[in-house]
Amino acid sequence: MSAEEPEPSADQLLAMAYADGELDGATRREFETRLGREPALVRAVAEHQRIAVLARSAAGPEPADFEWKRLAAEPLQRGGLGLGWTLLVAGFLALCAWSGWQVATSDLELAPKLALAAVGLGVLLIGGFTLRARLRTLHLDPYRDIQR
C-alpha cells in the first residue's frame, strides 16, 4: 500500500477478512446478514475475491502468449475478425427479420402465425432476461479473468 492510499475502513477490513475466510462463528454470521442488505459490502467482498483468485492463478507467460498478444493487436487481425463478427451478427439479425416478415405475410392462418409469434417473443424474452441476470452479476464474478 502506498502512502497516498487511504487506510481501509472497518467494513473493508471485514470484507477482506471474510473473503480470506478469516471470520469465524458469530462474526461471520453477522457479516453474512449484512451482505444480504448492503450491496456495497457485496461488491467489496467480490473485489477481494477477484484479487485473490488472480493472484493465485498468476503464472509466467508462455512464449506463444506474446505472439498471440502481438497478433491480436495487429490492425489486419482486428479488422478482419471485427468485420467477420459484424457480418455474422448483421446477417443473422437480417435473416431473423426476413423470416418474421415471411411468416407475417404468408398465407398461414392466424392461429399458427400467433403461435410462431409467441415462440419468437418467448425466445427473445428468455434470452433478454437471462442476459440481464448475467450482466447484473457479472461484476461479482471473480473467475471470469482467469486465463489458464
Next chain:
Amino acid sequence: MIVVTTDLVPGREITETIGLVRGNTVRSRHLMRTIAAGFRQLVGGEVDEYTKLLAETREQALDRMVAEARAHGADAVVGVRFATSEISSAAGEFLVYGTAVKLAPKR
C-alpha cells in the same frame, strides 16, 4: 488453508478428521466465444476459449471446497482430487474433493 494432494502434511500431524469436503461448478463461455472456439478447432492448436473455461471452472470449484473446509474449522484439506465431466458441448463441470482435517505441529 493447506490444500494438498498427498494424504499427509509433512511436519504436521492430523489430530482430527473432519470428513469429506467438495466443491463443484458448471460454467460455460458465451455464444460468441463458443463460435470462436469452433473455428479454432478447424485449424488446430490450443483452444484458448476452452482453456479459459476450464481454468475458471477449476478455480471456482477449488474455492468452494476450501470454503466448505473453512466453515467446518479445518486447517487443511488432504488427498485432494479433481474430476471433470461434460455437461453439454459448451459447458464444463469441475468437481474437487478431499478430506478436511485439523493439524498440529508434529511432536
